[in-house]
Amino acid sequence: MQTNDNQRKPSVVDTRGLRMRYGPTDVLKGVDLTVGQGEVVALLGPNGAGKTTTIEILEGFRKRSGGDVRVLGVDPDEGDEAWRARLGVVLQSWRDHGRWRVRELLSYLSAFYEPYREQVFDTDELIDVVGLAEHAHKRIGTLSGGQRRRLDVAVGLVGRPDLLFLDEPTVGFDPEARREFHELVRRLTGTTILLTTHDLTEAEKLADRIVILVSGRVVADGTAAELAARIAGKAEVRYRLDGQEHVLSAADSTGYVRELFAEHGKAVEDLEVRRADLEDVYLALVRESEEVTA
Amino acid sequence: MNPRVVALRAGVRRGRIEFGQTMTNAGELIGWLWLPVVALVVMYAFGDGPLPGVDFSLGAQSVPGILAMNAVFTGLMGLAMALTMDREDGTLLRAKATPNGMLAYVIGKVLGKAGLTVAVLLLMLLPAVFVFDGLEPGRVSTWVTLAWVLLLGLLATLPIGAILGAVFGNAQSLGFVMLPIMGLVAVSGVFYPITALPGWLQAVGQVFPLYWLGLGLRSAMLPDALAVAEIGDSWRHLETVVALGAWAVVGFALAPVVLRRMARRESGSGRAAAVS
DSSP: OOOSSSSOOSSSSEEEEEEEEETTTTEEEEEEEEETTOOEEEEEEETTSSSSHHHHTTTTTSSSEEEEEEEEOOOOGGHHHHHHHHEEOSOOOOTTTSSSHHHHHHHHHHHTTTTOOOOOHHHOHHHTTTTTTTTTTTGGGGOOOOOOOOOHHHHTTTTOSSSSESSSEEEETHHHHHHHHHHHHOOOTTTTTEEESSOOOHHHHOOOOEEEEOOOOOOOOEOHHHHTTTTTTOOOEEEEETEEEEEEESSSSSHHHHHHHHHGOOOOOEEEEEEHHHHHHHHHHHHHHHHHHO | OOOOHHHHHHHHHHHHHHHHHTTHHHHHHHHHHHHHHHHHHHHHHOSSSSSSTTTSSSHHHHHHHHHHHHHHHIIIIHHHHHHHHHHHHTTTHHHHTTTTTHHHHHHHHHHHHHHEEEEHHHHHHHHHHHSSOOOTTTOHHHHHHHHHHHHHHHHHHHHHHHHHHHSSHHHHHHHHHHHHHHHHHHHHTTTSGGGGGGGHHHHHHHHHHHHHHHHHHHHHOOGEEEEGGSSSGGOOOHHHHHHHHHHHHHHHHHHHHHHHHHOOOOOHHHHHHOOO
């Protein structure tokens, strides 16, 4: 196995200045991304930010226009079948193998990994893990959206991958299916996962680290707490004065409120101070970056 | 175990599973059978006139040709359609995401369609030998010839199906291929001896595998005396082997190149990007 030749500790995914261009459009404008061993990283961003393109390049399905990319120490453009056997891939929408049965497909697919992996998932155990035991002999085409997605994850896990890609795993889910899916992902402790989502709550729930991608650039990278801290202290202050509503954002909200009372005393009504949460951070970042690009 | 061997085995397994899926699905099976049934019924109803110069019914004479035509529809077109459909629903991408999955996929598809072609042919042939007078199911040579002609015919036509399926982007555009194939049916002596056509059309027909597959099947199922209705008054087995063999060699040389190119292009959002 290859390792990175510099001082950085070897990471599972490592991109430097990753660029992608379709015709005249730059979709990725120099993305730096690392995913460490055992880490769950969410690539978060609005639609069209380049999340799927990034993941497809890492999976070796798409040739990049520029930059340095290493996945499991290998350039995905040159990844061979042995490299491929170490990856689990769950793409956005699968409709394949609708006529196959759940167990049949998983058992068929696991055979491919046996020559490469020390241990592949036992098919029945895997079906259990993703909660499809009672559907094991159903035709795949008859599964519900949530069941189908769990099967997709099972397919991704068949070879006990060193790295699992999940591209927008819960798009179109109802809240119940989404919750079940999140529980499933959390059960996969120890698996290195790179997932994309445009759902902030999902990123916060599942990921150790969140990388925010907007218009082909990484605009923030850190844990949910670190990201929130970026505009910590800033808070929204809302109150009514002489019947008139006031809303403003204050860096020193406590000080602002103290002065407010000193000045107006009992005339201040319905006071509300709300600290910026991750969502505000995210929306602010997206807005800023989109303004810069526009 | 060697990963390629594993993939080979998985391919056989895939072929078996998909063949089983078709054979146990009444709707799909009817889809494959209606065309030859209609053709055979029509030839039974209207083909009671004799072949020119021989005392043999036109209807019985056309049975092997119809089976050959249908083998091309089932095998070649079936494989092409399956490839385009599997590209649309992500089956192919799944194969690409699996180590050596593409190899197994292609093997499985080819075997599945080959099995289906043979099954449909037998399902048609068995009733036909009872309904049409003059076919020769009792000879050993009938079945030996049938076996090698069909095998060569599949080797010659399935790679073409794989190439068409890889080249055409979707199932609809593949519909355009049906037109030239219908034309080919007309010049390949399927329903009526090719010797009735003008010489240059006979030459066109003899370039393509459908004619040779039909000729070979006629030589298997019809009395030997009927060779007089063929070009050169002969079943021309040697020429059949050479013609079908040549198509097979070219097909097997080209198909992997074309399939590999198709596989390389396969990516999840590829179609979405192309559309928008």
